[in-house]
Amino acid sequence: MSTSKIDPGALRTAIAVIAGGIAVILDSTIVSVALHELSIDLGAGVGTIQWVSTAYLLALGVVIPTVGWLQGRLGAKRLWTAALVLFLLGSVLCSLAWSAPSLIAFRVVQGLGGGAMIPLMTTMIMQATAERDRGRMMSVVALPIAAGPILGPVIGGLILGAGDWRWLFLVNVPLCLIGLVLAARLIPADVPGRRGRLDLVGLALLSPALVALLWGLSNVSGDGGFAHPDVLVPLAGGAALLVAFVLWALRRRGAALVDLEVLRSRSTWAATALMFLSGASLYGAMLLLPLYWQQLRGMTALGAGLLLIPQGVGSLLSRPAAVHLLERLSARWVSVLGFVLVGVATVPFALAGAHTGIGALMAALFVRGLGLGMVMIPLMTAAFVGLEREQVPHASIVTRIAQQVGGSAGVALLAVILATSAAGTGSLTEAFDRAFWWTVGFTGVAVLLSFVLPGRARAAEPQPELAGARS
Structure with a gap:
C-alpha cells in the first residue's frame, strides 16, 4: 500500500520507532525456543529456567502502566531513547550471563526497557498521524507488530541451529543501535506534556x-x-x-495513572477486547505449534522454526489487502474476515495427527498468517477513533495490557488443556487436537465481537494539529 499520502513527518517518526522497536517485538517469542538449551548450558532445572521468560513478562507488567505519566514528564523522544538504551543494555548483559540467576536478573532489565517501548511506540505514531491517515499508517506499523511474534520462533530456531544461544540477545545490538541513530535524526524534539503528580x-x-x-x-x-x-x-x-x-x-x-474514560468509546473498548482475544489466539498458538512439530512429529527446534515460516510469510503479505479493504469497507468487516481466516486455518491442526501431510498444514499456516496480519490493522486503527490527543497514550496502555494479559491467559489455558488431555486420554494426538479446537473457539468469539466495531469507514475531518504535532 502506498504511503505517499501520509504526512512525511509522521512517516519519519514511524520509521524511526519501528526500527528501534522491532527488537522488542521479536524478543517476545524469540527466546521461547531456547529454554531447553538454556537449561542444559546453565545447569538449571526447567522450573528455574522458565523464569527467563517469566521475569521478562513481570517486568513488562510493572512498567507498562507508568508509560503515560513518564511521557508527560520526559517527553516522548527522551523516554523512547532512554527505554531503547535500557533494552540494549539488558540485551548485552543477557548475552554475558554466566548462570541462570544472572540471566533472569538481566531479563528484568530488558523487560523494563521493552515494557516502556511497546505502548509508547503506538502512542508516538498515532499522535503524529492525522486520523484520516491512520489506516494507511497502520499498514506500516502493523507489519512488524503482527509479524514479529510469529517470526520470533523461526529466527530463534535458525540462530540456535547455527550458533550459541547468546546470539539470541546479541542480535538485538545492531537493531537497537540503528534505532538510536534514526531516533536522533528522524524523531523531532517534543515538549513534555502533563506534569502532574504521579x-x-x-x-x-x-x-x-x-x-x-x-x-x-x-x-x-x-x-x-x-x-x-x-x-x-x-x-x-x-x-x-x-x-x-x-x-x-x-x-x-x-x-x-491510566484514564479509563477512553473505554467509553465503543470502538476503543471493542478493539481492546479483541486485542485480548487476538493475544490469546496468537500467543496460545505459538505455544502449541512448535510443540506439535517437536513432540508429535519429532522435529528439532530448528525444523519446527522453519516449518512456521509460511505463517510469517502470510502475515507479511496480507498487509496491502487489509488496508485496501479497510478503506473500502470498515474495521468491522476486515476484522471479521481476518479472524475467520485464522479460525478456518487452525481447524486442520485440530484434525491433524502424527502422519498428516506437512504440505497441507503448511498451506493452512500460510492462510492463518494472512488472517493474523489482517486483524491487526483494523484493531489498531479502531482503538484510537475519535480520541483526543491526550487520550492516545491511555488507549495505547489499555490495549497493550489487554493483549499482554490475553496472551498469557491463552498460553496458560492451552497449556493446562494440553497437559490434562494428554494425561486423561493417554494420547498426545488427541490432546493437541483438543487444544487446537480451543484456539478455534477463541477466534470464533472474536468473530462475534468484531461486529461491535464501526460498521462503516469514517471519513475523518482533517486534523493538522495532530499531523504536525509530536509527543
Whole structure:
C-alpha cells in the first residue's frame, strides 16, 4: 500500500520507532525456543529456567502502566531513547550471563526497557498521524507488530541451529543501535506534556495487579493447573487489585495513572477486547505449534522454526489487502474476515495427527498468517477513533495490557488443556487436537465481537494539529 499520502513527518517518526522497536517485538517469542538449551548450558532445572521468560513478562507488567505519566514528564523522544538504551543494555548483559540467576536478573532489565517501548511506540505514531491517515499508517506499523511474534520462533530456531544461544540477545545490538541513530535524526524534539503528580495509589494498585495476574498465569503449566495455590492466590489477588484500580480510576478520571474514560468509546473498548482475544489466539498458538512439530512429529527446534515460516510469510503479505479493504469497507468487516481466516486455518491442526501431510498444514499456516496480519490493522486503527490527543497514550496502555494479559491467559489455558488431555486420554494426538479446537473457539468469539466495531469507514475531518504535532 502506498504511503505517499501520509504526512512525511509522521512517516519519519514511524520509521524511526519501528526500527528501534522491532527488537522488542521479536524478543517476545524469540527466546521461547531456547529454554531447553538454556537449561542444559546453565545447569538449571526447567522450573528455574522458565523464569527467563517469566521475569521478562513481570517486568513488562510493572512498567507498562507508568508509560503515560513518564511521557508527560520526559517527553516522548527522551523516554523512547532512554527505554531503547535500557533494552540494549539488558540485551548485552543477557548475552554475558554466566548462570541462570544472572540471566533472569538481566531479563528484568530488558523487560523494563521493552515494557516502556511497546505502548509508547503506538502512542508516538498515532499522535503524529492525522486520523484520516491512520489506516494507511497502520499498514506500516502493523507489519512488524503482527509479524514479529510469529517470526520470533523461526529466527530463534535458525540462530540456535547455527550458533550459541547468546546470539539470541546479541542480535538485538545492531537493531537497537540503528534505532538510536534514526531516533536522533528522524524523531523531532517534543515538549513534555502533563506534569502532574504521579498517581501513587493507582500505581500501587495497577502494577501489582498486572504482576500478580501474569505471575499466576505463568504458573498454570505446573502441577495442579489453575487449582494450585501458586496460581489461585496470585490470580485472586491480582483480580482484586485490578477491580480496586478500576474503581479508583473512574473516580479520578483524567488524573488517574491510566484514564479509563477512553473505554467509553465503543470502538476503543471493542478493539481492546479483541486485542485480548487476538493475544490469546496468537500467543496460545505459538505455544502449541512448535510443540506439535517437536513432540508429535519429532522435529528439532530448528525444523519446527522453519516449518512456521509460511505463517510469517502470510502475515507479511496480507498487509496491502487489509488496508485496501479497510478503506473500502470498515474495521468491522476486515476484522471479521481476518479472524475467520485464522479460525478456518487452525481447524486442520485440530484434525491433524502424527502422519498428516506437512504440505497441507503448511498451506493452512500460510492462510492463518494472512488472517493474523489482517486483524491487526483494523484493531489498531479502531482503538484510537475519535480520541483526543491526550487520550492516545491511555488507549495505547489499555490495549497493550489487554493483549499482554490475553496472551498469557491463552498460553496458560492451552497449556493446562494440553497437559490434562494428554494425561486423561493417554494420547498426545488427541490432546493437541483438543487444544487446537480451543484456539478455534477463541477466534470464533472474536468473530462475534468484531461486529461491535464501526460498521462503516469514517471519513475523518482533517486534523493538522495532530499531523504536525509530536509527543
